[in-house]
Every structure is written in C-alpha cells, then in structure tokens.
Amino acid sequence: MSDPTPAQTDTLDQAMTAIARGQAGEAERLLARLVRERPDDPAVHRALALAAMRAGDVPRAVAHLREAIARAPGSGLLQCELGRVLAQSGRFEESLACFERATRLRPDLAEAWYFLGITQARLGRKAPALEALRRADAASPGQVPIMAPLADLEADAGRIEAAQALWLRLVQLQPREEDVHLKLGESYVHLGQPAKAREVFRAGLALLPGSAGLWMSLGQLLEDAGDRDGAAEAYQAALARRPGWVFPLAALLSLHRSGADEALVARAGQLLAEAGLDDADRALLGFAYGKVIDGRGEHERAMASWHVANAARRRVAGAFDREAFLADVEATLAAFPGPLPADVPRGAPDPRPVLVVGMPRSGTTLVEQILAAHPLVAGSGERAGLSKFAESLPPGPCLDAARVASASADYLAELVRHASRPEAQRLVDKAPMNFLHLGRAAQLVPGARVVWCRREARDIALSIYGEDFAPGSRFATDLGDIALVIQAQARLMRHWQARLGLPVLEVCYEELVAGLEPMARRLLDFVGLPWDPACLAFHASQREVSTPSRWQVRKPLYTGSVGRWRAHAAALAPVLSLLSPDDPSPALLLG
Incomplete structure (x- = not known):
C-alpha cells in the first residue's frame, strides 16, 4: 500500500x-x-x-x-x-x-x-x-x-x-x-498504627475541612483511643457537613447512650419512622436508638427497635444458615478427635500467643484489657490470621509442612504488628470466634494458651442481639440463631478441653466482676507471668480498643450488666429453654 x-x-x-x-x-x-x-x-x-x-x-x-x-x-x-x-x-x-x-x-x-x-x-x-x-x-x-x-x-x-x-x-x-x-x-x-492513621485523617482535613468522611473516620479512631470528647466533636462535624447521614448520628447516640442529646434522639426516631429509610441505615440507627432508650429504662421500646434493626440487617446480609453451621461443627469435631498425631506438621512452639475465645459479649475484651495492663503482656486485638488459615482448608490437620510453617510465621508476625508492646512476652489475640478453630491453633501455635470466657447465656444473647455487629455475623440477628451458636460453642470448647491438649482456662464473667484480683491472679498464673498490681488498674490503660466494649473496659469493674436479661425476659421467652448452661442436642436447637 x-x-x-x-x-x-x-x-x-x-x-x-x-x-x-x-x-x-x-x-x-x-x-x-x-x-x-x-x-x-x-x-x-x-x-x-x-x-x-x-x-x-x-x-x-x-x-x-x-x-x-x-x-x-x-x-x-x-x-x-x-x-x-x-x-x-x-x-x-x-x-x-x-x-x-x-x-x-x-x-x-x-x-x-x-x-x-x-x-x-x-x-x-x-x-x-x-x-x-x-x-x-x-x-x-x-x-x-x-x-x-x-x-x-x-x-x-x-x-x-x-x-x-x-x-x-x-x-x-x-x-x-x-x-x-x-x-x-x-x-x-x-497495619496496627492507629496513631499514624489519625495523623493522616487530620492532614486530610487540613486540606478538606468539609469532608464528612474524614471527620467520621477520625471520630472512630478517637473513640478507640478513649477520647470521648474528641470523638463527639468529630462525629458532630461529620453530621454538620452531611446532615442526613445516619452513620455519625448513630455514632453519637452509641457514644452517649442514655445521655444523648434529645434533638438527636428525636431525629433518630423520625428517621426510623420513615418508610423509605435504607435497610443498612435502618439497622445502624435502630441498634443505636435501642441502646439509648434501653439505658433510660424503656426496655420494651428498646427491644422493638432491636427487632427492627435485626430484621433490616437480615434483609441486607441474608439469614444465618443453621444447617451449614452445624455441619461445619460436626466436621470439625470429626476432623480433630483427639491430640494431633505426632507426624502432623506444626509451627514453632512459641509461648507468646494467648487466645481469648468464647461468645462475643462474654467478657473477652475485659480479659484482654486486664492481661494487657501487665508490663510483659500486649493486646493485639481481634486478629484474623487464624480464621483465614482455617477457612482456607478442608476439615482436618494440614499436612503441608511448608504451608503450616509459613502460616504460623505470618500469624505470629500479625500478632506482633498489632501488639500494644511488640516486645512483650505474651501476645493476646481476642478474636472470640476462634473457638471454632482451636484444632488449627494447636497446629499453627502449639505453644499457645487458651482463655475461655463464659457468661450467663441469657445475658450473652441479649447483648449480642442489641449490638451492631458486622453484616457477616449473620447469627447475631436472630435470638434462636444466637442460642444455637452459644450451645455449639460450649460443645466445641468441652471437646477441645477434653481432647486437644492445649491448656484452657475458664473465666466466668460473673466471678470476674465480683472479684477482680483473684481472677486476675489466676489469669497471670495461667499465662506463666508474675503478679503485677497494674492489672487491677486495667481501666486506666491508654491502649487502643476497637470493640463494642471499648467504653466498658475504660471504667472500673461494675456488676450492672449481670442479670440484665431479666428486664427483657418476655422478649427472650421463646429461646430461654435453649439457653441452658451447656450442651443440648443440636437437633433440638434446629426445632
């Protein structure tokens, strides 16, 4: 051409x-x-x-x-x-x-x-x-x-x-x-650097002072750091810049609870009454609104708000699959019938990991805070490394030695990276749902110790049902599903205690709040550390806490949450028979 x-x-x-x-x-x-x-x-x-x-x-x-x-x-x-x-x-x-x-x-x-x-x-x-x-x-x-x-x-x-x-x-x-x-x-x-994250958000706000998103994110990190006034100011700034945004409104209600500003409470009530409110927003706001009015003694209205919030969350995230969950539990029990065979590959026997497990809202954050007040202990928060490894494999021990070694090293590095004291002799992972994965833990971190947090099942059920958990926690939106998971947790933990070989210490929430020092001494003995009175002043710690219990663990121990379920006994009635202390048949729970 x-x-x-x-x-x-x-x-x-x-x-x-x-x-x-x-x-x-x-x-x-x-x-x-x-x-x-x-x-x-x-x-x-x-x-x-x-x-x-x-x-x-x-x-x-x-x-x-x-x-x-x-x-x-x-x-x-x-x-x-x-x-x-x-x-x-x-x-x-x-x-x-x-x-x-x-x-x-x-x-x-x-x-x-x-x-x-x-x-x-x-x-x-x-x-x-x-x-x-x-x-x-x-x-x-x-x-x-x-x-x-x-x-x-x-x-x-x-x-x-x-x-x-x-x-x-x-x-x-x-x-x-x-x-x-x-x-x-x-x-x-x-990456476990919340202070640096706050710097980033503040630097962004210097350039973009009208950014509601940056104010909101800064507020969440200030709340995690225990700065209630700073968090409130940031949430108010976010709401002022986006007046219709439910996120900062719900955050302010949850922050102040029964002491929340009346205008904000009224605004929340108005929004929840609007038929066109998005389900994701309805859930977020419904949980927060319920906490406010429950704190004011209006228990029936609070439960009604939580019913609405949980129904909205189920529409967004889907319902919990009971049959699949119980099938996984049965597969886990069958795959780990006893101590790991000698020829199963293991990670290094590092004595640092302390796994605090149990149901959400059973006192896991409190136990972590008490331990982390010791100068030789660091809290690493709720880490996902163990569950990611477990969920990536079929039931049963992993026989790939290289994969086990790599996963073990990665998990330990994750604990160190997020530790409040990276050089600590004990590193606490308080991901409660790791009770599902202790068979894998025995393989990845064979030197670990396990603290099992227990609490009155009815109080756990109420506390979970009224809390805004991540959408992936589908069981949290239905009282029957919560009861099923509580009982499956007890069954698994009894199995791990009897069969697995990892040391397990049971900590009863009601005993802990009734007598801090004896239980704190038991905890330190269990993890192999000398007594330190700093553990009695756990509430004075300046470490970051990013769980729903962030404000409770910044106060001295109190017994006000013990027996809280009684104010909601009528609403809990359909599942009270399922909330026995230990393990009925899973078939009964599916009825």
Whole structure:
C-alpha cells in the first residue's frame, strides 16, 4: 500500500478533529471518500470506527476495527481499541481475548495491561487482574487511573504495605481527593498504627475541612483511643457537613447512650419512622436508638427497635444458615478427635500467643484489657490470621509442612504488628470466634494458651442481639440463631478441653466482676507471668480498643450488666429453654 498523499493526510486529520469535537456526521462525510481511495489503510478504518462510536453505532465500530486489524494484524493498539469497544458493549470475554493479544504484541503498552486488569477485575478474577495492573504500572509509572485500582486490589489481596505505598503516591498526586486520604488512613489501621492513621485523617482535613468522611473516620479512631470528647466533636462535624447521614448520628447516640442529646434522639426516631429509610441505615440507627432508650429504662421500646434493626440487617446480609453451621461443627469435631498425631506438621512452639475465645459479649475484651495492663503482656486485638488459615482448608490437620510453617510465621508476625508492646512476652489475640478453630491453633501455635470466657447465656444473647455487629455475623440477628451458636460453642470448647491438649482456662464473667484480683491472679498464673498490681488498674490503660466494649473496659469493674436479661425476659421467652448452661442436642436447637 502506497503512502497517503498530503491531501489524504489532511483529510484524515480533519476527520479526527471532527471526531474529537463530537461531529460524527462530518467525520463520516470526510472519511467516505477517503475509504474509497484507500480501502486497505488501517488508519482510515480506525477513524471510521471512532466516528461510529461517537454516533453510538457499536456494531459498525467493531466491524471497522476488525477491518483495520485484518490489514494490520501486528498492531497491539488496534487490538486494545477493539477490546475497549467490546467491553463497553458488555462483551467482556471477547474483550479479554483482544487485550491479551494486545499485551503479547505490545508488552510495553500500559493501556492494554490496564484494560486487561480492569476487565478481569470486573469479572471477579482478582489474581490475574492484580498481575495485569502491576504490569500496567511498571509500563507507565505514576498514572492515577492505574494506581488507584491497583492499590485496591493489592489491599484486597492482603498486601497492605504494597497498597499503602500506592496510596502514599496518590495522596501526593491527588491531595484533594477524599477517598485517597481515607484509604491511606485505613491502611495504617490495618497495619496496627492507629496513631499514624489519625495523623493522616487530620492532614486530610487540613486540606478538606468539609469532608464528612474524614471527620467520621477520625471520630472512630478517637473513640478507640478513649477520647470521648474528641470523638463527639468529630462525629458532630461529620453530621454538620452531611446532615442526613445516619452513620455519625448513630455514632453519637452509641457514644452517649442514655445521655444523648434529645434533638438527636428525636431525629433518630423520625428517621426510623420513615418508610423509605435504607435497610443498612435502618439497622445502624435502630441498634443505636435501642441502646439509648434501653439505658433510660424503656426496655420494651428498646427491644422493638432491636427487632427492627435485626430484621433490616437480615434483609441486607441474608439469614444465618443453621444447617451449614452445624455441619461445619460436626466436621470439625470429626476432623480433630483427639491430640494431633505426632507426624502432623506444626509451627514453632512459641509461648507468646494467648487466645481469648468464647461468645462475643462474654467478657473477652475485659480479659484482654486486664492481661494487657501487665508490663510483659500486649493486646493485639481481634486478629484474623487464624480464621483465614482455617477457612482456607478442608476439615482436618494440614499436612503441608511448608504451608503450616509459613502460616504460623505470618500469624505470629500479625500478632506482633498489632501488639500494644511488640516486645512483650505474651501476645493476646481476642478474636472470640476462634473457638471454632482451636484444632488449627494447636497446629499453627502449639505453644499457645487458651482463655475461655463464659457468661450467663441469657445475658450473652441479649447483648449480642442489641449490638451492631458486622453484616457477616449473620447469627447475631436472630435470638434462636444466637442460642444455637452459644450451645455449639460450649460443645466445641468441652471437646477441645477434653481432647486437644492445649491448656484452657475458664473465666466466668460473673466471678470476674465480683472479684477482680483473684481472677486476675489466676489469669497471670495461667499465662506463666508474675503478679503485677497494674492489672487491677486495667481501666486506666491508654491502649487502643476497637470493640463494642471499648467504653466498658475504660471504667472500673461494675456488676450492672449481670442479670440484665431479666428486664427483657418476655422478649427472650421463646429461646430461654435453649439457653441452658451447656450442651443440648443440636437437633433440638434446629426445632
């Protein structure tokens, strides 16, 4: 094919200018003559495809790009453009093939790697999407459209440090983008550096004082740090900037409870009465509103609010699958019938881990706080490493020695990273639901000790039902489901005590609040540390606490929560028979 004449080049340039201006008709008029003169020119067919896209004619655009590719089969750019057109029309699998061909033809073409990654991510294929976006970033560093989704995928893959490095670059490139400051701050929280996260949010607010999201996030971290006044100020600032936002309103109600401002309480009541309130907001606000009026002695109205909140949460998150849960429990019991066989690979016998388990709201945060007040103990909060390892495998011990060693090292590193004292001799993981995974714990951290927190089952049930747990805790939205999990927990823990070999100390919440020092001494004896009176002043600790019990553990012990269920006995009546101290048949619980 001969080179275009100057006049033909000029015509093509005019057509491209018309396309850029949105003048598809004019572009097609200019190109009609040109395609007759140069029918084998891929640049002309590409221009016709761009004009067709401007006109909204996807089939014609695809046809012209295929014509261009037929005449220039080695063009990675044309393959990439065809992929984009196909993706825009929802033909994602076809577009992937084009992007893949483009990257083979032009490994240096960042655009092809970018669209390959974005399309893979859209199809839920996160691992190949991550790899493609890494290639895009390497081919063209510093491009915001590439870095932003890449950072999200790195974080989703658990590579928080890699994501953080990208968000640090993005903050420099987009200093007035709220989302970047939020994600950077969250990355520091995930890495156990809440003080640094607060700095990030404050720096963001210096640039974006009108950001309700940054005020809200700062408030949550100030609350975790025990700064009630600072948290309240931040929540009020968030609400002032977004007056209809339920999140800060609910936070203020939960922060002040029975002492909440009457105008805020009234506003919450009005919103809950609106039929159009989003279910996610109805749940969030309903839990908080119930706490306020329950604290004022209006127990029936509080329970009614919690009923509404839990029903809304179930509509958002779905119902708890009782049969699947009990099947998992049975599989766990069968997979770990006794101590691990000698030939099963194990992690290093590190004496530092202390696993505080039991039902949520059974006193796990209080036990962690008491232990963490000792100068040789650090609280690491609720860590996910053990549950992630357990849930990634079928029931039974893992026989892959390398995988066990890696997971053990990762879990210990996670405990250290989040520890209030990284050099501590004992590291407390207080993820309550780890009672499901103690068979795995015996393999990953065979030197661990287990503290089992127990509490009056009816008080646990009430406390869970009235608390705003994460949507994934589906059992928490139904009293019958809560009863089932309480009993399954007791059954598992009795099994672990009798069969597993890990040392287990039972701590009764009612005994603990009735006599702190004897129980604190038992705890320290159990974890192998000398007595220290600092444990009696656990409430004076300045460590971060991010669980719903954050304010309770900042006060001296009190017995006001013991027997709290009695004020709600009528509402609890349908499940009272299921809330016996120990283990009835699972079949009974499904009735």
